[in-house]
């Protein structure tokens with residue numbers, strides 16, 4: 001799976017975020033999940049230390065491997081991309097438009113996450129020359145993985161007003177509301193952490209199967 005295919009608006013792809021275990025990554029791949037997220041922010045409940053991430057290299061070409069970073073020194077995502085751990089970088093903190101440009105100039109595909117409370121938060125999207133924008137709950141200090149939903153009406157309007165911009169919808173998506181999220185927002189992808197796990201960093205494959213079905217797979 002290439003970043004371009006994952007971000008294509010033709011269908012809604014599924015990204016399961018916060019993977020910490022090699023076995024979970026293999027099972028997601030075997031089930032045909034398009035993308036997994038590995039969280040390299042040390043304060044996350046789903047933190048994956050780079051020295052424990054070797055399993056990601058074995059999955060090259062079989063599932064899109066997305067690295068989640070929060071206010072990191074950009075040398076870390078650049079190194080993990082260059083060394084074949086990752087296919088796409090997700091900046092999920094207070095990164096600037098220049099941070100995105102620096103990674104893009106190094107040939108690294110990037111998506112930028114925005115915490116959404118109101119229309120003004122969405123207006124920041126045009127500052128970033130990212131390959132896609134991820135809309136998540138606004139979560140000061142925690143940054144993500146909260147299980148809180150965002151206003152899907154605002155998200156749908158954002159998708160309609162930016163037809164050339166891949167939009168990934170996150171925040172509080174579960175097997176119970178995923179199909180409704182797809183039909184209300186029609187994003188390029190759904191991104192799910194807490195709604196796909198039995199405990200932080202440990203995936204629940206009954207939930208994953210239901211989420212795949214909700215995305216029409």
Ligand SMILES: O=C(O)c1ccccc1NCC(=O)[C@H](O)[C@H](O)COP(=O)(O)O
Nearest residue numbers: 017044143144145146147171172193194
């Ligand atoms: O999941 C985390 O712990 C996390 C912490 C800090 C930044 C980002 C984080 N997760 C990134 C994701 O892409 C999640 O899928 C997204 O925030 C949605 O989470 P959830 O509402 O639990 O599905």
